[in-house]
Amino acid sequence: MRRLATFWLRYRRNRGAVAGALALAVILALALLGPILYPTDPFDMVGRPFSLPFDRFPLGTDVAGRDILAGILNGGRVSLLIGVLASLSATIIGVALGAVAGYYGGRIDDLLMRTTEFFLCIPSFVLAVVLVAIFQPSVVTVTVAIAVVSWPSVARLARGEFIAHRDREYVQGCRAIGMPDWEIILLQIMPNALPPIIVVSSLMVATAILTESGLSFLGLGDPNLVSWGYMIGVARTVLRTAWWMAAIPGVMILLTVLAINLVGEGLNDALNPRLRKR
Amino acid sequence: MSAPVLDVRSLSVEFESTLGTIHAVRDLSFSIGEGETLALVGESGSGKSTAAMALLRLIPNPPGRISSGAVLLAGRDLTALSEADLRGVRGREMAMIFQDPMMALNPVYTIERQIGEVLRLHLGLSKSEILAEVVELLRLVGVPAPEERARQYPHNLSGGMRQRVMIAMALACRPRLLIADEPTTALDVTVQAQVLDLIHGLKEKFGMAVLLITHDLGIVAETANRVVVMYAGRKVEEGTVGEIFADPRHPYTRGLLGAAKWEEADGDLLREIPGTVPSPFEMPSGCSFAPRCAEAIPLCRSAMPELKDVAPGRPVRCFLAEGRGHG
Amino acid sequence: MADGASRVASAGGAPILEVRELVKHYPIRGGLFSPSQMVHALDGVSLSVARGETLAVVGESGCGKSTLARCIIRLEQPTSGHILLKGADITVLAGRPLRELRRALQIVFQDPYASLNPRWSIASLIGDPMRLHGLAARGERRGRVASLLETVGLGPEFMDRYPHELSGGQRQRVAIARALAMQPEVIVCDEPVSALDVSIQAQVINLLKRLQRQFGIAYIFISHDLSLVKHISDRVAVMYLGQIVELAETRAARRRVLHPYSQALFSAAPVADPQAAAARKRIILAGDVPSPIEPPSGCRFHTRCPYRQDRCAREAPQLRAVEDRLVRCHFAGEPGFPPEVPA
Numbered sequence: 001m002r003r004l005a006t007f008w009l010r011y012r013r014n015r016g017a018v019a020g021a022l023a024l025a026v027i028l029a030l031a032l033l034g035p036i037l038y039p040t041d042p043f044d045m046v047g048r049p050f051s052l053p054f055d056r057f058p059l060g061t062d063v064a065g066r067d068i069l070a071g072i073l074n075g076g077r078v079s080l081l082i083g084v085l086a087s088l089s090a091t092i093i094g095v096a097l098g099a100v101a102g103y104y105g106g107r108i109d110d111l112l113m114r115t116t117e118f119f120l121c122i123p124s125f126v127l128a129v130v131l132v133a134i135f136q137p138s139v140v141t142v143t144v145a146i147a148v149v150s151w152p153s154v155a156r157l158a159r160g161e162f163i164a165h166r167d168r169e170y171v172q173g174c175r176a177i178g179m180p181d182w183e184i185i186l187l188q189i190m191p192n193a194l195p196p197i198i199v200v201s202s203l204m205v206a207t208a209i210l211t212e213s214g215l216s217f218l219g220l221g222d223p224n225l226v227s228w229g230y231m232i233g234v235a236r237t238v239l240r241t242a243w244w245m246a247a248i249p250g251v252m253i254l255l256t257v258l259a260i261n262l263v264g265e266g267l268n269d270a271l272n273p274r275l276r277k278r
Numbered sequence: 279m280s281a282p283v284l285d286v287r288s289l290s291v292e293f294e295s296t297l298g299t300i301h302a303v304r305d306l307s308f309s310i311g312e313g314e315t316l317a318l319v320g321e322s323g324s325g326k327s328t329a330a331m332a333l334l335r336l337i338p339n340p341p342g343r344i345s346s347g348a349v350l351l352a353g354r355d356l357t358a359l360s361e362a363d364l365r366g367v368r369g370r371e372m373a374m375i376f377q378d379p380m381m382a383l384n385p386v387y388t389i390e391r392q393i394g395e396v397l398r399l400h401l402g403l404s405k406s407e408i409l410a411e412v413v414e415l416l417r418l419v420g421v422p423a424p425e426e427r428a429r430q431y432p433h434n435l436s437g438g439m440r441q442r443v444m445i446a447m448a449l450a451c452r453p454r455l456l457i458a459d460e461p462t463t464a465l466d467v468t469v470q471a472q473v474l475d476l477i478h479g480l481k482e483k484f485g486m487a488v489l490l491i492t493h494d495l496g497i498v499a500e501t502a503n504r505v506v507v508m509y510a511g512r513k514v515e516e517g518t519v520g521e522i523f524a525d526p527r528h529p530y531t532r533g534l535l536g537a538a539k540w541e542e543a544d545g546d547l548l549r550e551i552p553g554t555v556p557s558p559f560e561m562p563s564g565c566s567f568a569p570r571c572a573e574a575i576p577l578c579r580s581a582m583p584e585l586k587d588v589a590p591g592r593p594v595r596c597f598l599a600e601g602r603g604h605g
Numbered sequence: 606m607a608d609g610a611s612r613v614a615s616a617g618g619a620p621i622l623e624v625r626e627l628v629k630h631y632p633i634r635g636g637l638f639s640p641s642q643m644v645h646a647l648d649g650v651s652l653s654v655a656r657g658e659t660l661a662v663v664g665e666s667g668c669g670k671s672t673l674a675r676c677i678i679r680l681e682q683p684t685s686g687h688i689l690l691k692g693a694d695i696t697v698l699a700g701r702p703l704r705e706l707r708r709a710l711q712i713v714f715q716d717p718y719a720s721l722n723p724r725w726s727i728a729s730l731i732g733d734p735m736r737l738h739g740l741a742a743r744g745e746r747r748g749r750v751a752s753l754l755e756t757v758g759l760g761p762e763f764m765d766r767y768p769h770e771l772s773g774g775q776r777q778r779v780a781i782a783r784a785l786a787m788q789p790e791v792i793v794c795d796e797p798v799s800a801l802d803v804s805i806q807a808q809v810i811n812l813l814k815r816l817q818r819q820f821g822i823a824y825i826f827i828s829h830d831l832s833l834v835k836h837i838s839d840r841v842a843v844m845y846l847g848q849i850v851e852l853a854e855t856r857a858a859r860r861r862v863l864h865p866y867s868q869a870l871f872s873a874a875p876v877a878d879p880q881a882a883a884a885r886k887r888i889i890l891a892g893d894v895p896s897p898i899e900p901p902s903g904c905r906f907h908t909r910c911p912y913r914q915d916r917c918a919r920e921a922p923q924l925r926a927v928e929d930r931l932v933r934c935h936f937a938g939e940p941g942f943p944p945e946v947p948a
Contacts, residue, residue, distance in 0.1 A: 169720035172680050173780070177734040177787060178707035191724040321802035422892075436893040466665035467829060468890045471873035475889055493803055496832065496875025500882040519879045537807035538832075538877040547814060548836070550807035554772040 010270040017266020023259035027252075031080050034073030042070040042226040050242055062231070062245050063238055071226045072252055078227040079256070082139065082212045086146035087204035093147070094154025095197060099185050101155070102162025113159070116152035124149035128211055132220045139222045142215060146208045157200055161193035195271035202264040206257040213253055228253050281353065282309035283454050283487035284333070284372075289347035291325070291332045294340060300558040302328040304511045306347070310455070310487040310504075315478075317490045317502035317519075319534070323555045325511040326491050330457050333489070334374060335364055352454060370400040373448035377460040379440035383432040389416070389443055390428040396450040415446040419476055438469035445476065452484055459491045474501055495538040499523060507531050510556060510566040513585065514595045527588055527599040529571050565596070573598060620653035620689075621823050622677070622710070622791045627651070627686035629672050629847075633898070645897050646672040647683070648847040651924075654791065657817060659824040661838035661855070663831060663870070667894050669847040670827045674795045677825065678712045679703060690791075708738055711784035715796035717776035721768040727754075727779055728764040734786040753782040757812060774805035781812065788820075795827045810837060831874035835859055843867045846897055846905040853930035863927055863937040866906045904935070912936065912943060 011017060040046060045065040046057070053060040059068040101112040119127075131145035165171060166189065174184050213229025215221055221230045228249040235245035291303040303325040310316045320326040331337050333349050335356060349356040351371060356364065376382045384392060393415060394408040403411060409428070416424035419442040432440055441461065448456060458477060462470040478501055481488050490502055498505055498519065505522040507515040507530065515528040526532045536549030553570040556562055562569050568578040577597055585593040588600050596602075629647040647669045654660040662670045675681045677688060679695065688696045695706050714720040721730055731750045735741040741749045751761035757778040768776055777797065784792055794813065798806040814837065816822060828834050834841055834855070841858050843851040843866065851864040862868050869888040876882050890909045895901055901908045907917035916935060924931050927938040936942045 169714040169716060170722040172675075173712070173714060173720050173783070174722075174733070175680060176678055176707060176710075176712050177783070178704035178737055179733065180704070180737075188722055188724075192722070321804060438893050466894070467831065468665060468869055468873045469893060470875075471887050471889050474875075475887075494875065495803070495877040496882075499877050499879040500875050523877070523879050534803055535877065537803050547811045548807040550811055551804040552808070554774055554805065555802070 007270055011266050014266045014269050016262045017269070020259040020262025020266065023255060024263055027076065027256050027259065028080065030073060031076035035070075035077065038070060038073055040067045040070040042066060042074045044070075050238075053244060053248075059248055060244065062234055063242075064234075068231070068245065068248055071231050072228070072249060075226045075228045075231055075249065076252065076256075078139070078222070078225050079209050079212055079229070079253070082143050082146065082227075083205045083209040086143045086208040086212075087150060087201050089143070089147040090150035090204060090208075091154050091197065091201040094151040095158045095190075097151075098155040098158025098160075099162050099190070099193075102159035103166050103181070103185055103189070105163070105166075109159070112155065116155050119149065119152040120156075125211060125214060128215060129218065129220060132215055137215070137220050137222055139225065142212060142220075142222065145215075146211050149211075150204055150208065154197065154201060154204070158193060158197055161196065162189055165189045165192055195268065198271060199264050199268040202267060203261060206260040206264075209253060209256060209260075282311050283352060284489065285309040285348075285350040286329075286333070287348045287350070289329065289332060289349060290345045291328050291337060291342060292345045293342045297559050301511055301561075302342070302558070303332065306508070306511075306513055308506050308513070308516065310489060312454075312487055313481060313485045314504065315481060315488040315490055315502045317492060317498040317505045318508060319492060319495065319498055319505055320508035321493055321555055323510065323558070324508040326508050327459055329508075330374070330459050330489065330491050333457065334368055334372065335359075366400070369396050369448075369453075370451040371453055372455040372457065373451070373453040374457040374459065375441070375444050375448050375461050377463050379437070379444045379464075380432065382444055383440060385432050388429055388431055389435075393428075393443070393447045393450055396447055400451045411450075412446075415450060416443070418449070418480070419443070419446045420472070421446070437465055438472060441465060441469075441473050442476065445473070445480070449480060449484075453486065455487045455489065456481070457489045457491070460493070461490075462497065463492075463494070470497075477501070495534060507534070510561065511558075512566070512595060513593070514567070515593070517592045521589075521592060527592070527594040527602050528567075528596050529573055530567050533570075619655065621656050621691055622825070623653040623687075623689040623692075624673075624677060625651050625687045625689070627673070627676060627688070628684045629669075629676055629681065630684045642898050645847050645900050647676065648900075649686070650844075650847070650849055652842055652849065652852065654823045654825055656790070656823055657821040658840070659817065659826050659838045661826045661828060661834040661841040662844060663828055663834050663841060664844035665829060665870075665894055667846070667897055668844040669897070670844050671795060673844075674712065674793045674825065674827050678710050678793055679706070680712075704737075708734075708787045709790045710793070711787055711789040711791070712793045712795060713777070713780050713784055713797045716800045717773055717780050718768075718800070720780050721776055721783075723768050725767075726764070727766050727768070727771075730768075730779060731782050731786055734783060738787065740786070740788070749786070750782075753786055754779075756785065756816070757782045758808075772805075773801050774808055777801060777805075777809050778812065781809075781816070785816065785820075789822065791823045791825065793825045793827065796829070797826075798833070799828070799830060806833075813837070831871055832876065843870065846895065846900050848905060848933060849924060849931070850906065850933045851930065852924070857929050863930065863932045863943065864906075864934050865910050865912055865943045868943050869909075869911075904933075 043066060046067050047061050047065050049061055049063050049065040051057060051061045057067050057069065059072065062068055097112050101109040128145045128149045131148060132141055135141040171184060171188060174188050212227060213232065216227045216229030217233040219233065221227050231249040232246045235242065239246055286309065287307050289303055289306045290301065293300040293302055306329055308316060318326045318329065332344055337344065344357055347357070351367065356367060359367065390409060390412050393412045397403045397408050397411055412428050413424045416427055421427050421439060421442050435443065461477065462473050465473060474497065477488065480486065492498060502519050504518050505516065506513055507528065509530050515522065515526065515531050522531060523535065526535055533549065533551035537551065551570055556566055556569065564579040564581055565583055568574040571578065575597065583595050583597045585595045586599065588594050627647050627650045631644040631646060632641050633644055650673060652660060662673060664670050672681065676683045683696065687694050690706065690709060698706055728747060728750050731753055732746045735746055735749060747764065750764060754761055754763055759775060759778050771779065798809050801809060813824065817824060826834065826838055838855045841853060841855050842849045843864065845866050851862060851867045862871055869890045872885070872888045888911065892909055895908055903919050904917040904922050907913045910917065922933050922935045924933040
C-alpha cells in the first residue's frame with residue numbers, strides 16, 4: 001500500500017500524465033458502461049442516413065442510418081480490447097524472449113535476435129494485413145496479428161536492459177548467494193528492467209489501436225463488430241459532404257492515443273528510480 | 279610575501295532545490311601565493327569541488343549561484359567579470375584538470391587539435407607554431423614520442439597518458455593558477471606517483487600556484503605546502519602541512535588523520551569518526567560536526583563556532599581548539 | 606624450499622581455501638577481418654588462506670586481482686587450475702552443489718551503490734540468503750535480520766528502508782550483513798572501502814576486523830591501497846599482469862620487499878606523514894602497465910624494471926622461495942638486490 005501511495009505521489013507531479021489518466025478513465029468508462037446505458041445496436045438502421053449530430057440522435061447517423069454514438073461506444077470496446085490484449089501479449093512474449101536472450105547470451109541470444117531481425121525487416125502493417133487476410137478477420141486473428149508484429153521491438157528492448165543488468169554487481173551478488181537463475185531474472189533484474197518496457201508497451205497500446213483502425217479501415221476488421229477504424233472506413237467516401245462522420249471516431253482515436261501516451265510518459269517519470277530524489 | 283595569486287574572500291555558493299536552499303559553500307576564505315600548493319581537503323559533501331567550480335565561475339545557474347564573496351585572481355575580482363572577459367581568464371590565467379580526463383577530452387578530435395584550440399583561442403598562434411608548441415608541451419609533460427601522439431585520439435592513450443595530455447592542455451598558456459580536482463583518483467598508484475611528480479616539477483619550473491582538491495591525505499602530505507580542511511561547506515581548519523599533520527586542532531582533522539594512518543594502528547582497530555556527513559537538508563544546529571564529535575560540549579550543539587586563530591595563520595573552527603595542544 | 610617460505614606459501618595451519626595454478630584467459634572478439642585475441646587475465650596463480658586469516662592481493666588495474674576474486678567465488682569459470690575449499694575441489698561444481706558451496710564463500714563488492722538491488726528493502730536483501738539456503742524459517746527471519754543489522758552496527762530500524770535511503774558506509778554494512786547471513790568461512794573483499802569516504806573507511810575496516818575476530822572468517826582482501834593492506838593483512842600477494850610476483854608475510858613485507866615491482870609499488874604509495882614523505886625517495890616507474898593481451902616476453906615486468914638485464918626479456922622467472930618468502934625474479938636473493946631506494 002505504501003508503495004502504491006508513493007508511486008501516486010510521484011506520478012501526480014506530471015500534470016499531463018494526470019490529465020491523460022483522467023481522459024483514459026473517461027474513455028474506458030464510456031467503452032465499458034456506454035453500451036449498457038445506451039443499448040442501441042450499432043448495426044441497427046435507426047433512422048434516416050446523414051442526420052446531423054445533436055439533431056434526432058446525439059451524434060447523428062452514418063451513411064446507412066446507423067446511430068454513430070452507439071458505434072462510438074461499442075467500437076471503443078473493440079478498439080481498446082484489441083489494443084490492450086495485443087500489446088499485453090506482445091509484451092509478455094517480447095519480455096520473455098528478450099530476458100532469456102539477454103541474460104544467457106551466446107547461442108540462444110544469436111538465435112532469438114536473428115528471429116526478431118527477420119520480423120523487424122518486414123513493414124509491420126503489411127505483415128499484419130497479410131496475416132489477417134490469410135486467417136480470416138476476427139477479433140482473435142486481428143489481436144494475434146498485431147501481437148505478432150509488435151513483440152520484436154519489446155524483445156530487443158528487454159534484451160538490451162537484461163544485458164545492461166546481468167553483469168552489474170547486484171546481480172553477481174545474487175549469484176554469489178546461490179540464487180537460482182529464474183529468480184534473478186524475474187525478481188531481481190525484471191523490476192529494474194521493467195520501467196522502460198512498461199512505458200514502451202503502454203505506448204504500444206496506442207499503436208495497436210491505430211493498427212486495428214487501419215485494418216478495419218481496409219475492411220480487414222471483424223465483420224460482426226463495429227470499431228472506430230471501421231466507422232472511418234465507412235465514412236471515407238462521404239468525407240467532403242459529411243466530414244463529422246469520420247471526424248468523430250477519428251477524434252476518439254486521437255484522444256485515446258494521446259491519453260495513453262501521456263500516461264506512458266507519467267509512468268516513465270514515476271517508475272524511474274534515478275529521478276526519485278529530485 | 280608578495281600579493282597572493284589567488285585570494286578568495288568569504289565565498290558562499292548556494293543551490294536552489296525543491297526541498298529548499300542548499301548552502302554548498304559558506305563563507306570560505308583562503309589565498310595561494312606564487313609557487314605554492316594549497317590542498318583543499320574534505321569528504322564528499324564538504325563543498326570542496328563546488329568551491330573549485332565557483333572559482334572558475336562554472337557553477338550551473340540556475341540552480342546554483344555565488345551568493346556572496348569575491349575571488350581575486352592577481353587582484354582582479356572574477357565574480358564581477360562579464361562572461362566574455364571570463365573566457366579570457368579561463369584556460370589562460372587559470373586552468374583546471376579533472377579527475378576523469380576522458381570527460382574533459384573530446385573523443386572525436388586529435389590531441390593536437392585539442393591542445394591547439396587553447397593556443398589558437400588565447401595566444402592566436404599560427405598553424406605551424408601551434409604544432410611545434412603542442413609537441414613541446416607534450417614533451418614537457420613527459421609524453422613519449424610526442425610528434426606521433428599529437429596525431430592520435432584520446433582513446434588511443436592510457437589513463438596516465440590522458441591525464442598528462444590534460445595537464446599539457448592546462449599548461450598551454452602558462453596559467454598563474456592550476457586547479458587540480460582529484461587529479462589522480464582514477465589512476466593507479468605507480469602512475470599516480472608519476473603525475474604528482476609532474477605537477478610538482480611544473481609548479482617549480484613556472485612558479486604556478488596550485489590548488490589541489492583531494493580527499494587523500496597521503497597525497498596532501500606528499501605535495502601540499504598548506505592545507506585547508508573543509509567540512510559540510512565550511513572551512514574548519516587551516517595551516518601548513520607540517521602543522522596540520524603534527525598538531526591538528528579540529529577534532530574532524532584529527533579523525534581524518536587517525537583514519538588515514540592505517541599503518542600506525544598495526545593489528546589494532548583504527549581510530550574512526552562515527553556517523554556520516556549530515557545531509558545538506560538536515561544540518562544540525564550549532565557546529566555541524568558536533569553529532570559526530572566525541573568531545574562536543576553542550577555549547578557545540580547550540581552555536582556554530584567562528585574561525586579563531588590558535589596561532590598566526592592557524593584558524594580553527596572549534597570552541598575547544600585552543601586548549602587542545604600537542605597530543 | 607626454505608622453511609619460512611613454505612610457511613608463507615601455504616598459510617599457517619590447514620588452509621581453508623586453496624587456489625592452485627589458476628589460469629583465466631578471455632577471448633575478445635576481433636573485428637570482421639582481425640582475428641580474436643586472448644586476454645591473459647590470470648596465468649598460474651596459486652595461493653591459500655587459513656581460518657581467521659587475511660590474505661591481501663595487491664596490484665594495479667589490469668593485474669588480474671578482480672578476475673581472481675570472481676574466479677574464486679565461481680562467478681567466472683577459470684580456464685584451468687583448481688580451487689579447493691577445505692580440501693574438496695570446487696572448480697567444476699555446477700547446479701545445486703554449487704549453490705550449496707555459495708554458503709561458505711561470500712563476496713563484498715567495491716561499490717555498495719551498485720551491489721544492492723534498489724528495488725528491495727534491506728530486510729529482504731539480508732533475508733534472501735537465509736531463505737535460499739533454508740537457514741531461518743519465515744517467521745524467524747526478521748529477527749535474524751535484526752540481529753545481523755545489530756552485528757554490523759546498524760539498528761533494526763533500517764529493516765524496512767531501501768538502499769537509496771542509506772549512505773555509502775551504511776550500504777556497505779548492509780552488503781557485509783548480507784554476506785554474513787550465510788555464515789561464510791571465507792569472504793572475498795573486492796576493494797571494499799575504496800568507494801567510501803576516508804572517515805567511513807575506518808569504520809568499515811574496523812567492522813571487518815571485529816567480525817573476523819568474532820567468527821574466525823578468512824578474508825581474501827583485494828586492494829590497490831598499500832597502506833590499508835599493510836594494516837589489515839597477515840600475508841600479502843603482489844600481482845602484476847596476471848601473476849603473483851611476491852608473496853610474503855605482511856610483517857616481513859613492511860620491512861623490505863624483494864621484487865623490483867613490489868619495491869616500486871610500495872615506494873609509490875603516498876604516506877599520510879609529511880616528514881616521512883619528504884625523507885623517502887620514490888621509485889617512479891616509467892610507462893604504464895603493458896596490455897594483458899600480449900604480455901611481454903620473459904619476465905613480464907622487464908619492460909618497466911629499473912634493474913633489467915638481457916636475460917629478463919628471454920627467460921621467464923619462476924615463483925621461488927627466497928629467504929622467508931616467494932619471489933618471481935631471477936635476481937632476488939642475490940646480495941644487495943634490489944638496491945635500497947636511494948635516499
